[in-house]
Amino acid sequence: MVAERTVPKFDRSSIKITKEEGLMLYEDMVLGRLFEDKCAEMYYRGRMFGFVHLYNGQEAVSTGVIRALRRDEDFVSSTYRDHVHALSAGVPAREVMAELFGKATGCSKGRGGSMHMFSAEHNLLGGYAFVAEGIPVAMGAAFQSKYRREALKDNNADQVTTCFFGDGASNNGQFFECLNMSALWKLPIIYVVENNKWAIGMAHDRATSQPEIYKKASVFDMEGYEVDGMDVLAVRDVAQKAIARARAGEGPTLIEALTYRFRGHSLADPDELRSEKEKEFWASKDPIKKLAKDLTNMGLVVSEELKAIEEKVQAIVNDAVEFAENSPEPDPDELRRYVFAED
Numbered sequence: 439m440v441a442e443r444t445v446p447k448f449d450r451s452s453i454k455i456t457k458e459e460g461l462m463l464y465e466d467m468v469l470g471r472l473f474e475d476k477c478a479e480m481y482y483r484g485r486m487f488g489f490v491h492l493y494n495g496q497e498a499v500s501t502g503v504i505r506a507l508r509r510d511e512d513f514v515s516s517t518y519r520d521h522v523h524a525l526s527a528g529v530p531a532r533e534v535m536a537e538l539f540g541k542a543t544g545c546s547k548g549r550g551g552s553m554h555m556f557s558a559e560h561n562l563l564g565g566y567a568f569v570a571e572g573i574p575v576a577m578g579a580a581f582q583s584k585y586r587r588e589a590l591k592d593n594n595a596d597q598v599t600t601c602f603f604g605d606g607a608s609n610n611g612q613f614f615e616c617l618n619m620s621a622l623w624k625l626p627i628i629y630v631v632e633n634n635k636w637a638i639g640m641a642h643d644r645a646t647s648q649p650e651i652y653k654k655a656s657v658f659d660m661e662g663y664e665v666d667g668m669d670v671l672a673v674r675d676v677a678q679k680a681i682a683r684a685r686a687g688e689g690p691t692l693i694e695a696l697t698y699r700f701r702g703h704s705l706a707d708p709d710e711l712r713s714e715k716e717k718e719f720w721a722s723k724d725p726i727k728k729l730a731k732d733l734t735n736m737g738l739v740v741s742e743e744l745k746a747i748e749e750k751v752q753a754i755v756n757d758a759v760e761f762a763e764n765s766p767e768p769d770p771d772e773l774r775r776y777v778f779a780e781d
């Protein structure tokens with residue numbers, strides 16, 4: 439096992455957060471966790487099919503970045519590990535679960551399944567089964583915001599685009615091409631690499647000549663940060679700075695969040711390649727427990743309030759399953775609908 443990277447220091451005395459914000463972050467992360475746990479249960483009960491990639495362990499990245507955005511205005515581009523990004527972006531749990539069940543009420547009308555969450559309403563640009571495929575799509579979204587603002591003089595076009603992908607994806611050519619163009623045109627985009635150390639069974643350090651991904655920003659003359667991806671307050675801090683820069687027209691940022699997935703690559707993965715020692719190391723950094731501790735230590739919340747949120751979220755997740763189960767299958771006569779955009 440390669441030695442773990444040292445996470446950058448985060449000056450906790452600089453944290454500015456209200457009780458409402460703290461509880462919102464906690465609820466978002468708990469929703470991500472309990473939703474995914476329920477997916478695992480439903481998958482093993484044969485209620486959903488195909489590959490299902492869960493996000494457990496990485497919640498601080500989705501919540502820290504996406505909840506710092508303007509919901510339904512800014513854009514989010516995801517990967518095949520997309521359920522929790524969709525939830526943070528505001529897609530209702532019912533619609534994400536129904537999509538996983540392949541039902542007509544799903545956010546992609548049951549045509550997409552686990553890897554293809556999409557919502558025009560919530561500016562979710564999609565999940566993508568092909569590694570790195572969302573990167574140029576996200577760049578296109580950022581380009582159109584800039585074009586509308588500068589060429590068409592639309593002052594309301596100050597949206598920021600966030601683009602999530604993994605350490606493995608950062609070795610794909612599209613990553614480098616898009617970093618170059620985004621920096622050249624100062625696009626309002628934030629690339630968020632969720633470095634969870636593994637690309638299926640390939641360890642990042644075995645596949646990558648320079649494993650510190652954030653450093654790759656510098657050759658494109660763009661800002662690059664590494665952040666503790668298990669600390670939602672640290673992620674939020676970096677994201678807020680990057681969002682402010684992007685919105686002010688100061689260009690793109692690359693954020694490398696050091697994180698870990700608590701489950702196998704997909705629910706079909708027996709997860710035999712990662713050492714127990716490594717898994718234990720990261721389990722001890724559970725981002726939800728960390729936020730609970732931080733909020734309690736700051737005197738913002740008491741444990742009963744956190745417990746109440748967990749119960750509320752569990753009810754939302756249970757309701758999502760009930761909704762998905764009772765929803766209709768897509769009508770075979772409508773097979774060709776939604777292939778192209780409809781009014």
Ligand SMILES: Cc1ncc(C[n+]2csc(CCOP(=O)(O)OP(=O)(O)O)c2C)c(N)n1
Nearest residue numbers: 519567568569604605606607634636637638
């Ligand atoms: C273009 C392409 N090549 C290969 C694959 C097979 N594949 C699926 S996931 C994956 C690993 C990607 O790892 P990473 O980017 O680190 O994301 P993570 O699964 O860790 O979230 C690979 C190689 C694919 N889906 N698309």
Ligand SMILES: [Mg+2]
Nearest residue numbers: 604605636637
């Ligand atoms: Mg990875």
